[in-house]
Amino acid sequence: MDFLLHTRPCFLSVCAAFLVPFSPFFLTAWRSIVMASESSAAQIPADFDVDEVVLDNDGFGWVKRVDARKPERELEQLIHDVVVVAGVPLVIENWHLREDFPKEMLSMQYLKNNLGDMKIPIRDMDRENVVDQTMSMSDYLSMIPTLAAENADLSNASRRRLYAKDLTCPDEWRDSVASLLPDSLVYLGSNDFMSKLPPSAQAENIMLYIGHEGTYTTAHRDMCAAVGHNLMVHTDPNSSSLWFMTSTHSHLAVKEKFPDIDLELHWATIDEWAELSENAKVYMCEQKEGDLMLVPTWAAHQVWNRGSATVKVSWNRVTADSLTRAVKAALPAYKAVCHAEEYKIKSILHATINNLTLDPPHMSVQQITNLQTLFPVFTDVLTEEYLPDTSQVKRCEEKFRYSVRCSYCSCDIWNRFLTCTDCEGDPYDVCIECYARGRSCAHISGLKWMEQWDWEKLCALWMRARQIFNNVSEEDRRVETWDEQLHSRKTMAMVCEEENGQRPRNLENPRKTTRRCHPCKNTHEDANKQVTCARCDKIFCMSFLMWNMEMDPSLVLAGIWGRWECPACYGDCKCAVCLAKPREENSHRRLGDVPRPGTSPLAGTLSGWTSVNTRAYRDQRSRNYYFKVVKPRGRPKKKSTVTPSRKGRMDDVEEALIGQSEPPGPPSKRARQTVPDAELDLLPQGPEAAEMQPPLNTQRDVRPVFGNGANGDSRSTMSQGQAQESSPEIPDLPREIFFYSEGIVARENGNGVTHYPTHRAHLEIFRRGQMRSNFTSTVPERDELERLLRVYELLGNTEGQRIVKERLAERHIQLNLLAEAEELSADLLSVREQETVAKEAEKLAESYPNVTKKNFSSNMLANSRW
Numbered sequence: 073m074d075f076l077l078h079t080r081p082c083f084l085s086v087c088a089a090f091l092v093p094f095s096p097f098f099l100t101a102w103r104s105i106v107m108a109s110e111s112s113a114a115q116i117p118a119d120f121d122v123d124e125v126v127l128d129n130d131g132f133g134w135v136k137r138v139d140a141r142k143p144e145r146e147l148e149q150l151i152h153d154v155v156v157v158a159g160v161p162l163v164i165e166n167w168h169l170r171e172d173f174p175k176e177m178l179s180m181q182y183l184k185n186n187l188g189d190m191k192i193p194i195r196d197m198d199r200e201n202v203v204d205q206t207m208s209m210s211d212y213l214s215m216i217p218t219l220a221a222e223n224a225d226l227s228n229a230s231r232r233r234l235y236a237k238d239l240t241c242p243d244e245w246r247d248s249v250a251s252l253l254p255d256s257l258v259y260l261g262s263n264d265f266m267s268k269l270p271p272s273a274q275a276e277n278i279m280l281y282i283g284h285e286g287t288y289t290t291a292h293r294d295m296c297a298a299v300g301h302n303l304m305v306h307t308d309p310n311s312s313s314l315w316f317m318t319s320t321h322s323h324l325a326v327k328e329k330f331p332d333i334d335l336e337l338h339w340a341t342i343d344e345w346a347e348l349s350e351n352a353k354v355y356m357c358e359q360k361e362g363d364l365m366l367v368p369t370w371a372a373h374q375v376w377n378r379g380s381a382t383v384k385v386s387w388n389r390v391t392a393d394s395l396t397r398a399v400k401a402a403l404p405a406y407k408a409v410c411h412a413e414e415y416k417i418k419s420i421l422h423a424t425i426n427n428l429t430l431d432p433p434h435m436s437v438q439q440i441t442n443l444q445t446l447f448p449v450f451t452d453v454l455t456e457e458y459l460p461d462t463s464q465v466k467r468c469e470e471k472f473r474y475s476v477r478c479s480y481c482s483c484d485i486w487n488r489f490l491t492c493t494d495c496e497g498d499p500y501d502v503c504i505e506c507y508a509r510g511r512s513c514a515h516i517s518g519l520k521w522m523e524q525w526d527w528e529k530l531c532a533l534w535m536r537a538r539q540i541f542n543n544v545s546e547e548d549r550r551v552e553t554w555d556e557q558l559h560s561r562k563t564m565a566m567v568c569e570e571e572n573g574q575r576p577r578n579l580e581n582p583r584k585t586t587r588r589c590h591p592c593k594n595t596h597e598d599a600n601k602q603v604t605c606a607r608c609d610k611i612f613c614m615s616f617l618m619w620n621m622e623m624d625p626s627l628v629l630a631g632i633w634g635r636w637e638c639p640a641c642y643g644d645c646k647c648a649v650c651l652a653k654p655r656e657e658n659s660h661r662r663l664g665d666v667p668r669p670g671t672s673p674l675a676g677t678l679s680g681w682t683s684v685n686t687r688a689y690r691d692q693r694s695r696n697y698y699f700k701v702v703k704p705r706g707r708p709k710k711k712s713t714v715t716p717s718r719k720g721r722m723d724d725v726e727e728a729l730i731g732q733s734e735p736p737g738p739p740s741k742r743a744r745q746t747v748p749d750a751e752l753d754l755l756p757q758g759p760e761a762a763e764m765q766p767p768l769n770t771q772r773d774v775r776p777v778f779g780n781g782a783n784g785d786s787r788s789t790m791s792q793g794q795a796q797e798s799s800p801e802i803p804d805l806p807r808e809i810f811f812y813s814e815g816i817v818a819r820e821n822g823n824g825v826t827h828y829p830t831h832r833a834h835l836e837i838f839r840r841g842q843m844r845s846n847f848t849s850t851v852p853e854r855d856e857l858e859r860l861l862r863v864y865e866l867l868g869n870t871e872g873q874r875i876v877k878e879r880l881a882e883r884h885i886q887l888n889l890l891a892e893a894e895e896l897s898a899d900l901l902s903v904r905e906q907e908t909v910a911k912e913a914e915k916l917a918e919s920y921p922n923v924t925k926k927n928f929s930s931n932m933l934a935n936s937r938w
């Protein structure tokens with residue numbers, strides 16, 4: 073069997089480092105740089121005393137241990153009580169002491185003898201531009217003692233940390249482990265709902281890890297909130313893995329302490345865990361041979377390998393609990409930030425419900441419990457897809473089932489979606505959540521409805537499940553009709569249907585409006601981008617609602633039913649005028665604490681996600697209807713019939729909008745000092761990158777990229793009127809206007825213009841940790857790297873250039889283009905370049921005194937989260 077890198081259960085592995093720098097997008101590359109910088113900071117001394125940490129800190133505790141030789145029923149009960157109900161990690165120890173433990177099979181010797189020739193990817197934890205290499209299994213295994221010895225001394229500058237992680241688990245190992253464990257824990261066993269999908273649709277997520285002292289896995293949560301398992305099948309003497317863990321229920325504290333936990337870039341230090349432990353219990357565990365770690369759903373964890381060889385098998389399971397959490401929390405979050413989903417969560421839910429209702433008279437207690445948990449979730453998912461009139465909905469060919477993905481957010485599409493028949497190339501498919509949020513291709517409307525399952529059959533399944541559910545549920549939980557689900561607001565599909573008919577196709581013939589928007593005082597060109605308050609008649613645009621109010625456009629639209637009440641009526645309008653009013657005048661006194669309509673958790677809310685930068689969509693034809701960008705100067709003016717392939721991502725500011733984390737309202741001092749996160753998303757891609765490359769040493773060519781200022785008409789402060797010149801339409805809802813030109817990012821906020829050197833802008837973005845990525849596993853192409861390099865050159869970012877050049881040089885070597893590689897290497901060493909880096913570091917050091925030159929030029933983020 074092949075030791076190839078696979079789709080992995082948790083993000084970390086999905087974005088397995090060596091793939092990351094090769095991903096096609098600019099952000100991804102930045103991300104890999106962050107990853108490298110942060111990774112190299114990770115260290116725990118070999119003589120670190122865990123007992124002392126646990127003893128000295130009240131917030132720390134040991135993970136509870138239980139012996140694997142206990143009767144299976146007892147074990148299963150304990151797992152249920154501790155891991156499922158309490159959401160607390162658990163270790164089942166001494167598997168290796170059981171008589172049925174396949175010692176010979178699960179050994180290093182077996183790997184050497186039977187799989188020694190296999191090529192395995194090796195992750196170098198210290199390489200700045202994280203690259204994986206491959207070597208044979210036997211070579212790697214024989215290196216381990218040396219590697220471990222090198223890492224025993226942290227001061228050893230030449231120590232190497234090579235981690236064989238995310239290896240495909242050999243089939244025979246998978247079977248051995250499965251035969252050892254209780255059925256409820258087995259990968260793709262009866263209690264892993266992934267097994268309900270057809271094999272071709274399943275994501276493979278059982279992996280093998282071989283590590284030594286100094287290798288590690290950064291803090292993360294497992295993909296789609298799945299339950300984690302990690303069995304240490306073999307260790308050398310005095311070797312172990314150190315685990316830092318939290319419980320399911322402390323996810324809020326975790327999110328607060330590590331806002332970017334899902335980026336899986338950050339090695340949290342002991343101090344950081346100690347800080348977290350003030351609000352959430354931190355569970356420590358020294359995982360030794362025969363220890364099976366059970367990681368509850370949505371619980372954060374981080375692992376450090378100690379001593380010589382540690383060999384672990386790790387897998388994830390999708391359970392009723394994890395499925396619920398995935399649909400309600402993980403999926404909306406992934407959609408908000410365009411994070412690939414990998415697991416096909418809704419399909420798993422559908423398949424599981426189907427499976428549970430096959431034979432009602434013979435359902436086990438476990439199955440009944442599962443149905444009780446999952447039926448309401450399934451109801452919600454199905455309800456969102458409800459359309460009163462389905463005559464326009466076409467059925468997909470069955471062969472495409474399980475393979476439709478949203479072109480915008482990259483999440484899987486289970487059943488209904490919209491597709492554009494006018495886009496060139498592959499069909500442009502968009503999920504209902506995205507479309508309702510303003511996301512689509514450049515054609516914007518007139519999309520066609522598609523579905524993958526027979527709606528009648530889905531309804532029949534729902535009714536079958538409902539009958540069982542009602543039979544086994546308390547009276548007050550029983551569900552009678554669809555109406556109950558539908559009366560509170562429109563479904564997402566209904567929102568899409570309406571918007572699909574209303575939004576101006578290709579932006580032609582917008583519905584004109586003459587009234588000014590309450591918060592931004594603009595007269596928006598298109599009335600579809602705004603909503604009117606049913607109480608006070610004020611007009612609000614979606615841009616303001618989403619960005620400044622954290623209100624999800626899809627929920628605003630879903631909640632309307634002809635009667636939407638504005639933030640001003642609720643007394644929490646964050647526009648400059650309302651904020652300036654004395655508190656007593658705020659109208660919420662009238663309304664009291666009226667719950668805001670249309671806040672179903674299912675549809676996904678932006679709350680909490682407005683503070684993180686999202687990354688770009690994968691499909692370059694994407695754009696967002698609600699937010700528009702002024703096209704850069706110098707490009708030929710285009711009519712609104714846009715050639716999708718040339719749109720690039722200049723059009724999409726939504727990502728940037730979400731990325732704004734500063735508090736809305738009048739610009740504060742802090743606000744003026746921050747720099748747009750938007751910038752990365754505004755960088756041109758493809759042909760535009762070349763097109764936009766300005767001649768060197770031209771006069772400062774400040775061009776508006778987008779605006780969002782609430783402080784009066786920001787157009788008047790825009791020097792030289794370039795905005796109008798470059799685009800026929802002023803961007804919606806300017807609050808502050810960002811300019812971007814080579815080497816300069818500027819911000820106009822009505823009180824004047826502030827300029828920032830670009831590198832500092834990027835560092836600011838790094839500092840705020842607002843990189844998001846799609847976790848694609850795209851293999852690199854030279855032209856992508858070259859394009860990236862041009863972008864860095866455009867920005868005058870030498871650090872970025874250097875790193876990409878290194879990558880490119882390596883790629884050239886791989887492709888046997890030695891002359892090119894040599895040229896690049898010479899370039900890399902050029903004195904001039906080094907001088908530039910030193911200069912930038914100096915400038916930076918002035919602004920951020922606690923950042924040293926050294927850690928800017930070699931390691932931008934290591935040790936410092938200033």
Ligand SMILES: [Zn+2]
Pocket residue numbers: 407478479480481482483502503504505506507
């Ligand atoms: Zn989507």
Ligand SMILES: [Zn+2]
Pocket residue numbers: 492493494495500513514515516
């Ligand atoms: Zn289209």
Ligand SMILES: [Zn+2]
Pocket residue numbers: 605606607608609610637638639640641
């Ligand atoms: Zn109102």
Ligand SMILES: [Zn+2]
Pocket residue numbers: 589590591592593594596612613616804805
């Ligand atoms: Zn507006």
Ligand SMILES: [Zn+2]
Pocket residue numbers: 590591640645646647648649650651
């Ligand atoms: Zn207001």
